[in-house]
Amino acid sequence: xxxxxxxxxxxxxxxxxxxxxxxxxxxxxxxxxxxxxxxxxxxxxxxxxxxxxxxxxxxxxxxxxxxxxxxxxxxxxxxxxxxxxxxxxxxxxxxxxxxxxxxxxxxxxxxxxxxxxxxxxxxxxxxxxxxxxxxxxxxxxxxxxxxxxxxx
Numbered sequence: 001x002x003x004x005x006x007x008x009x010x011x012x013x014x015x016x017x018x019x020x021x022x023x024x025x026x027x028x029x030x031x032x033x034x035x036x037x038x039x040x041x042x043x044x045x046x047x048x049x050x051x052x053x054x055x056x057x058x059x060x061x062x063x064x065x066x067x068x069x070x071x072x073x074x075x076x077x078x079x080x081x082x083x084x085x086x087x088x089x090x091x092x093x094x095x096x097x098x099x100x101x102x103x104x105x106x107x108x109x110x111x112x113x114x115x116x117x118x119x120x121x122x123x124x125x126x127x128x129x130x131x132x133x134x135x136x137x138x139x140x141x142x143x144x145x146x147x148x149x150x151x152x
Contacts, residue, residue: 002140005077005135005139006077006078006139009077010078013070013074013078020067023067024099024100024103024110025102025106025107026107027107027108027109027110037111037112037113038111038113038115040114041114041118042115044116045061045115048061049061061119064119065119065120065126067119067120068096068123068124068126068127069123069124069126070127071088071091071095071120072088072092072123072124072126072127072129072132073128073132073135075088075124075128076088076135076137076140077135083133083136083140088124088128089121092120092121093121096120100112100113100117
């Protein structure tokens, strides 16, 4: 059963990687002149909340949250050492920072935005708390080490 769960998680990761690449690494030549890098946390979130339509703000902010959820669900299943709130957050921050750097450096019409990393990480933490924690424990139950066992 564990092997089947790992295989399903691996397939989910491959599918998620394809979706992530399509969403973040496709050029957007039409917006090349409109986008600017954001290194100040909260700046683009505030801009969406104040200046964009409700639908556009929900699409951008909610989309970035949802984009992080699979990290929180799949990481504890695929990488048992990555279980834990801080570990999931650290891995997600590293991976999403890498995606943002590649997107900003190589993709036309895309830039680095620290708020995307923050929202993706928040989504990963929500995914971990609601699903990943239980799923990771179900697939990889904690072992009792010899130093935890009481002598008979």
